Amino acid sequence: xxxxxxxxxxxxxxxxxxxxxxxGHDVRLWGTWLDDELVGPARRGEPHPRLRxxxxxxxxxxxxxxxxxxxxxxxxVVCGVNSDGVLPVLSRAxxxxxASAPLLSLTKGFITDEAGRIERISRAVRALLRPAGKxxxxxxxxxxxxxxxxxxxxxxxxxxxxxxxxxxxxxxxWLERETYTITRSDDLAGVETCSAFKNAYAxxxxxxxxxxxxxxxxxxxxxxxxxxxATVEIARMAVAMGGRRExxxxxxxxxxxxxxxxxGRNRAYGExxxxxxxxxxxxxxMARLGELTEGYPALxxxxxxxxxxxxxxxxxxxxxxxxxxxxRVVYEDAEVGATLAGLRIRA
Amino acid sequence: xxxxxxxxxxxxxxxxxxxxxxxGHDVRLWGTWLDDELVGPARRGEPHPRLRxxxxxxxxxxxxxxxxxxxxxxxxVVCGVNSDGVLPVLSRAxxxxxASAPLLSLTKGFITDEAGRIERISRAVRALLRPAGKxxxxxxxxxxxxxxxxxxxxxxxxxxxxxxxxxxxxxxxWLERETYTITRSDDLAGVETCSAFKNAYAxxxxxxxxxxxxxxxxxxxxxxxxxxxATVEIARMAVAMGGRRExxxxxxxxxxxxxxxxxGRNRAYGExxxxxxxxxxxxxxMARLGELTEGYPALxxxxxxxxxxxxxxxxxxxxxxxxxxxxRVVYEDAEVGATLAGLRIRA
Numbered sequence: 276x277x278x279x280x281x282x283x284x285x286x287x288x289x290x291x292x293x294x295x296x297x298x299g300h301d302v303r304l305w306g307t308w309l310d311d312e313l314v315g316p317a318r319r320g321e322p323h324p325r326l327r328x329x330x331x332x333x334x335x336x337x338x339x340x341x342x343x344x345x346x347x348x349x350x351x352v353v354c355g356v357n358s359d360g361v362l363p364v365l366s367r368a369x370x371x372x373x374a375s376a377p378l379l380s381l382t383k384g385f386i387t388d389e390a391g392r393i394e395r396i397s398r399a400v401r402a403l404l405r406p407a408g409k410x411x412x413x414x415x416x417x418x419x420x421x422x423x424x425x426x427x428x429x430x431x432x433x434x435x436x437x438x439x440x441x442x443x444x445x446x447x448x449w450l451e452r453e454t455y456t457i458t459r460s461d462d463l464a465g466v467e468t469c470s471a472f473k474n475a476y477a478x479x480x481x482x483x484x485x486x487x488x489x490x491x492x493x494x495x496x497x498x499x500x501x502x503x504x505a506t507v508e509i510a511r512m513a514v515a516m517g518g519r520r521e522x523x524x525x526x527x528x529x530x531x532x533x534x535x536x537x538x539g540r541n542r543a544y545g546e547x548x549x550x551x552x553x554x555x556x557x558x559x560x561m562a563r564l565g566e567l568t569e570g571y572p573a574l575x576x577x578x579x580x581x582x583x584x585x586x587x588x589x590x591x592x593x594x595x596x597x598x599x600x601x602x603r604v605v606y607e608d609a610e611v612g613a614t615l616a617g618l619r620i621r622a
Numbered sequence: 623x624x625x626x627x628x629x630x631x632x633x634x635x636x637x638x639x640x641x642x643x644x645x646g647h648d649v650r651l652w653g654t655w656l657d658d659e660l661v662g663p664a665r666r667g668e669p670h671p672r673l674r675x676x677x678x679x680x681x682x683x684x685x686x687x688x689x690x691x692x693x694x695x696x697x698x699v700v701c702g703v704n705s706d707g708v709l710p711v712l713s714r715a716x717x718x719x720x721a722s723a724p725l726l727s728l729t730k731g732f733i734t735d736e737a738g739r740i741e742r743i744s745r746a747v748r749a750l751l752r753p754a755g756k757x758x759x760x761x762x763x764x765x766x767x768x769x770x771x772x773x774x775x776x777x778x779x780x781x782x783x784x785x786x787x788x789x790x791x792x793x794x795x796w797l798e799r800e801t802y803t804i805t806r807s808d809d810l811a812g813v814e815t816c817s818a819f820k821n822a823y824a825x826x827x828x829x830x831x832x833x834x835x836x837x838x839x840x841x842x843x844x845x846x847x848x849x850x851x852a853t854v855e856i857a858r859m860a861v862a863m864g865g866r867r868e869x870x871x872x873x874x875x876x877x878x879x880x881x882x883x884x885x886g887r888n889r890a891y892g893e894x895x896x897x898x899x900x901x902x903x904x905x906x907x908m909a910r911l912g913e914l915t916e917g918y919p920a921l922x923x924x925x926x927x928x929x930x931x932x933x934x935x936x937x938x939x940x941x942x943x944x945x946x947x948x949x950r951v952v953y954e955d956a957e958v959g960a961t962l963a964g965l966r967i968r969a
Binding site: 419432492498534616 | 765770772776777778800801805839842845846849854857871872878885963966967
């Protein structure tokens with residue numbers, strides 16, 4: 276039995292807590308200051324409001340003020356908040372982080388640091404931990420993993436990536452089970468880059484769905500072309516960020532893009548835009564309804580990162596026609612149908 | 623204007639004829655002895671019975687006995703029949719094939735020759751043409767390309783692959799247009815292998831859909847894992863067959879698998895099996911209704927090819943757990959849910 280503290284009681288953190296508890300671990304699920312309405316019901320044994328199911332009875336719940344207790348003696352710390360929450364949550368946890376307990380990150384995205392530089396999450400986290408003498412092995416979890424399905428024991432395969440492969444192996448051993456299998460990888464840069472870009476590219480599939488709802492003929496050919504091009508561009512980006520092409524062609528890239536483009540809020544965001552909604556207004560409206568659409572900011576961040584890498588001579592923007600098209604649709608109100616039809620790809 | 627003779631007036635041949643005619647070519651669309659009920663209405667200017675739309679008025683239609691006239695003076699010959707029809711149709715066309723006109727193949731699959739050996743279509747075709755002194759440049763068309771959508775000008779990107787790249791370039795020049803863009807490739811072996819395997823692997827997605835219809839929870843994670851593993855296995859097979867990994871990661875592999883797994887008869891076949899139908903009976907019933915399910919025989923052919931390549935030491939069957947699982951479900955009546963849940967992949 277391993278003591279595992281999970282930070283963030285939303286979809287992913289809670290599903291992960293459930294999985295870990297079913298494996299018999301001492302699981303502490305801590306809700307942030309934004310999670311009070313999730314922790315309360317779960318603590319009373321009621322269904323988790325997001326996952327809509329009861330968590331395993333062995334999950335111990337902690338509310339925001341109880342962070343220190345939740346972390347005490349933890350042998351692994353799991354970060355389950357979204358990319359905006361990573362630095363605020365870890366800053367608060369910093370004094371209480373047990374020495375040497377590895378950090379597993381379920382978070383996908385990039386972090387823009389105080390200097391405005393777009394960074395992989397692991398690098399931003401290390402920049403926080405290291406000066407405090409709290410650096411530790413880091414494992415990024417990638418791959419196609421909807422929380423609702425993981426919690427319901429639907430067969431899921433993920434990737435645990437770390438530059439400390441023995442730690443990835445250790446963590447995988449704690450958590451693997453028949454319905455949650457784990458590929459080990461030493462390509463942290465590749466997995467993080469794929470995970471960060473999939474939300475941006477998943478909007479493409481939704482745009483097609485939206486066009487069809489407006490009366491456009493079925494466009495499976497186009498969706499397949501866009502999917503292929505997305506995987507090609509993600510692979511190029513992974514390599515430019517120091518990762519490997521094969522990582523993008525595996526679960527962390529192709530797999531995660533597939534699940535994101537088929538289901539979820541980023542596809543839905545694209546659909547609403549494809550139907551004719553103004554991109555900024557659709558994002559605002561979905562946010563108002565509590566539906567986080569990471570794809571919208573991810574397109575901006577991804578585009579800015581591309582421009583930076585191009586300026587550094589590490590990439591050519593011309594090799595990213597799909598990211599360009601999606602960015603123009605979402606941030607320059609380019610017409611969806613004409614923009615997709617004008618896309619020229621080679622794959 | 624180029625004289626283009628298209629053999630086979632089903633979905634793909636007719637859609638291709640429509641596209642070529644819109645580009646202004648002298649298009650002759652010849653229906654095989656099985657296509658009489660398709661050629662008749664189209665010739666009278668009525669909608670094509672399969673495509674459910676009128677073909678471009680410049681498409682000239684020829685019925686089965688008019689093969690010689692259709693081929694006379696053709697500068698390109700397009701094979702648009704299914705893999706079972708390729709050798710019978712080309713055997714009949716053989717005496718009339720204009721010298722040196724390149725052969726474009728829209729056909730996807732493998733051909734089992736008289737000795738029982740599974741061959742890429744181009745090799746089986748050459749074995750027919752060469753002894754007759756009728757060998758010629760060969761171009762295989764791969765990529766995600768539903769005929770209904772091509773005919774309706776839905777944005778589509780395909781691959782023209784040839785070991786005579788200048789001929790692929792020539793043919794692409796004849797046919798490319800804004801909604802039908804063409805990647806050129808010299809990887810004939812890779813494109814043919816990808817095209818032949820996608821029907822087999824597309825059944826996996828349908829199996830998941832069928833399980834859900836039987837009450838299984840949503841399984842987007844599983845579908846994404848299966849899709850990823852399918853692309854990994856197709857890439858391995860492409861390499862073993864003399865092709866390139868990148869081909870499988872482009873439109874011919876990832877792209878064609880995507881469209882086939884999302885829509886079409888092979889997905890539907892998998893769905894019917896996933897719902898609990900006996901695989902052989904589902905295939906027979908769909909055949910009775912005129913719905914060709916290439917995925918069913920493709921799984922048998924693909925498995926036999928794998929066994930041969932393994933016996934030759936060129937591949938290991940253990941690297942193809944998904945093909946193994948699908949083959950067991952479809953040809954050994956293995957239980958769908960348990961078989962998919964027991965799949966162990968690394969990607």
